[in-house]
Amino acid sequence: MKARRGLPRNRLIPEKRIYFRPELTHCPDCGTKLKRHHTASHKIVATLKGILDVWNMAYHCPNEACGKLERYFRSAQADALCLKHTSxxxxxxxxxxxxxxxxxxxxxxxxxxxxxxxxxxxxxxxxxxxxxxxxxxxxxLTDDVKEDLKKIVKEHGGLLLSMDGVQPEKGNETLYVVREGFGRF
Structure with a gap:
């Protein structure tokens, strides 16, 4: 199925275009001002404040003496907008x-x-x-919770999980209930 020319395939029509640059402006190794190299990513992102056309620009150190010409910097703020591969x-x-x-x-x-x-x-x-x-x-899950779970598993030889499914209303998603009980495997 082809998208109509000029309209995004995911039905999200952006209200605003935003260009992001890396938070660093100079090379951390040699101090040379970073230069725009290419577009690292471009996607339409749906937020509660509107639909955004997000461009994340990749910069690199142009100083050949630095030896880091293939290292690219991108905006952490743009990457933090949404999960990778989602809109x-x-x-x-x-x-x-x-x-x-x-x-x-x-x-x-x-x-x-x-x-x-x-x-x-x-x-x-x-x-x-x-x-x-x-x-x-x-x-x-915090590391404390993970450590507590490891101790419980070690102390009891594992966890015994029981799962049951209930369909609350016709046509709605099944609700799965998971119960845990201690036991030996």
Missing amino acids: YAYDVLVLVGEMRFKQHMTVTEISEALTQRAIPTSERHAMRLYEWYLTLLRAS
Whole structure:
């Protein structure tokens, strides 16, 4: 399926174009002013404040004596807008998590709520956003929690997990409940 000329394929039409440059302006090794080399990335990003056309420009040290001509610097701020390979900012992911956990909305309702906020998405995409949110949530475990879990696993010889699925309403996503119990494997 071809995109119409001039319109993005992901249905996100940007309201504003932003060019990002690296936070460093000079080479950390030789001090030479960095020079623009190429576009490191370009993508349309949906945020709660609007749809952005984000350009992340790559800079490098032009000083041949420095010997770092192939090292490129890009904006950490641009990279921090959203997950790699996605078009939705972290604030959208957090909103999706809040709608699912606090407001107990279905994927269909989340999709409709995002569309009402001028963030067009399908049910399938809303489900992906929810999955990305869960991935970030899981990755947010602190080292203390991880260490506590390692001690429990060692003390009890492992964890016994039980999973059950419940379909709350016809046509809605299945809710999976995971319970843990200590036991030997």
